[in-house]
Structures are given as structure tokens and as C-alpha cells.
Amino acid sequence: MEKLIITIAPTGSVPTKKNNPNVPIRPDEIIKTGILCEKAGASIIHVHARNPVDETASTEFHLFEEIHQGLKQETNLIIQISTGGRAGMEYEQRCERLSLKPEMASLTTGSVNFPSSVYVNSPDLICALAKDMETHGIKPEIEVFDTSMIQNALDLADQDLIDQPLHFDFVMGLKGAIPATIENLVHLKNSIPHGSTWTVAGIGAFQLPMGIHAIAMGGHVRVGLEDCIYFSKGKLASNEQLVNRIVQLSNIMGREIATPDEAREILGLK
Numbered sequence: 001m002e003k004l005i006i007t008i009a010p011t012g013s014v015p016t017k018k019n020n021p022n023v024p025i026r027p028d029e030i031i032k033t034g035i036l037c038e039k040a041g042a043s044i045i046h047v048h049a050r051n052p053v054d055e056t057a058s059t060e061f062h063l064f065e066e067i068h069q070g071l072k073q074e075t076n077l078i079i080q081i082s083t084g085g086r087a088g089m090e091y092e093q094r095c096e097r098l099s100l101k102p103e104m105a106s107l108t109t110g111s112v113n114f115p116s117s118v119y120v121n122s123p124d125l126i127c128a129l130a131k132d133m134e135t136h137g138i139k140p141e142i143e144v145f146d147t148s149m150i151q152n153a154l155d156l157a158d159q160d161l162i163d164q165p166l167h168f169d170f171v172m173g174l175k176g177a178i179p180a181t182i183e184n185l186v187h188l189k190n191s192i193p194h195g196s197t198w199t200v201a202g203i204g205a206f207q208l209p210m211g212i213h214a215i216a217m218g219g220h221v222r223v224g225l226e227d228c229i230y231f232s233k234g235k236l237a238s239n240e241q242l243v244n245r246i247v248q249l250s251n252i253m254g255r256e257i258a259t260p261d262e263a264r265e266i267l268g269l270k
């Protein structure tokens with residue numbers, strides 16, 4: 001079986017230090033987390049920026065720039081910048097960071113009802129972000145919150161807005177998104193084109209079981225405090241711990257871990 005690519009999503013836009021003191025907020029904290037997670041076995045880092053003062057999600061270019069530069073200098077990780085936005089963030093605020101030309105960026109191909117807000121990704125916005133990624137030579141990770149988003153991505157590929165082979169991230173178990181069941185995971189896996197790669201991000205308590213299913217099924221795994229702040233019931237996690245657990249499980253299950261360069265090969269990054 002293909003070696004396992006582990007993505008670390010250390011920060012996201014929601015959890016704060018009050019929820020878990022291990023959430024890296026400042027650029028230097030995110031860079032340090034990247035170094036530790038690479039050592040632990042991660043090959044991709046999924047990056048959000050936060051306002052260092054109040055810890056809210058930030059669209060500030062200079063923060064993304066500082067994180068991107070630091071990670072490039074200090075690690076060999078594949079840097080994947082999130083183009084996600086919260087309520088009120090427009091295209092202009094979500095595309096600027098792509099000019100940093102990270103190797104990857106996330107591209108959500110549809111809208112979702114989050115627990116208390118709507119995550120809006122209009123067809124025009126999706127096309128515009130896809131075009132920007134194409135222009136800058138960035139490989140999108142297609143964020144799939146529901147099955148229809150796969151078809152939306154295939155339509156973009158038909159219009160030559162994204163290149164095959166496609167890479168998907170199945171976000172499962174978030175209220176409003178596809179439920180985290182093994183049946184749904186099999187359905188998503190069977191719905192993507194042959195030759196595509198996929199990873200799974202189980203939210204909350206689903207992070208561990210979905211990761212185990214993905215290891216067994218030949219997919220890849222995303223872990224991190226963005227998706228779950230706990231290691232086990234009532235016990236807070238650190239990002240390195242979450243990576244380390246997947247490495248151990250994968251070793252037990254007989255699947256080797258990809259280095260960042262091996263991950264580049266698997267994903268067809270130039």
C-alpha cells in the first residue's frame with residue numbers, strides 16, 4: 001500500500017488557548033509546531049492565521065507571509081494555506097495569501113451550514129479561487145463536506161480550472177456536514193475519479209476512528225487541534241501527540257509513513 005501522508009491542522013479558526021493551551025496562535029508558535037510535527041511524522045501542514053491579540057481568525061497577509069516563510073526555512077513540510085473564511089470574509093480577503101505561492105491550498109467546493117453560521121462558497125468564488133491557484137501553480141486540496149462537493153470539483157476539472165490527479169479531503173462528523181460513518185467514507189472514496197488521492201479529517205471524537213479507517217483503506221489522514229482539541233475523553237491533546245498516535249497506529253497496521261518528499265511524489269507536486 002502507498003505510504004501514509006499525515007496532514008497536521010494545528011490551529012484552524014475556532015479553538016483558542018482557553019479551550020486548549022496547546023493551540024498555536026502566533027506565527028512563531030505555528031512554526032515551532034510545524035517543526036515538532038514534522039519530526040513526529042507529518043508531511044503537510046494546513047495553515048490558518050490568527051490575530052495574536054484576541055486569537056480571532058485573521059486574513060492579514062503579513063501573518064500568512066511570516067508563517068509561510070518560517071515554515072519554509074525551518075521545515076521541509078508541504079505548506080497548505082487555507083482559503084477558508086468565516087462569515088463576512090470576501091474573495092479579496094481570501095485570495096491575497098495565494099500570492100505567496102504555497103505548494104498547496106484548500107479549496108472548498110460548496111457551502112455548508114456550520115453549527116451557528118453559514119460557510120459561504122458561491123460558484124463564482126470557488127471558480128475565482130481555483131483560477132488563482134492555477135495561475136500560481138498551487139495544487140488545491142478539495143475540501144469535501146458533502147458528496148455534492150465532489151461533483152462540483154469534477155466540473156471544475158472539466159473546465160480545466162483544476163488539474164488531475166485531484167486530491168480530496170473528506171471533512172466528516174461536523175454538524176451540518178456528512179456524518180462520520182465508515183459507509184459514508186466508502187461512498188466518498190468510491191465517488192472520486194480513479195487515480196485521485198484522498199485524506200480524511202474526522203471532527204471531534206471522529207478524528208481517531210476515521211483516521212484508522214483511512215489507514216486501512218489506503219487513504220491518508222489529517223489530524224490536529226483544528227479538528228479536535230482532545231486526545232481522549234476529557235484529556236487535552238497537543239498537535240505532536242495526535243501525529244504521533246497516527247504514526248504508531250499505522251506502523252502497527254503495517255503501513256509506512258511518507259516523508260514530505262515522498263508525499264510530494266504521491267501528490268504529483270512539481
Ligand code: ZN
Nearest residue numbers: 012082084226
Ligand atoms: Zn482549516
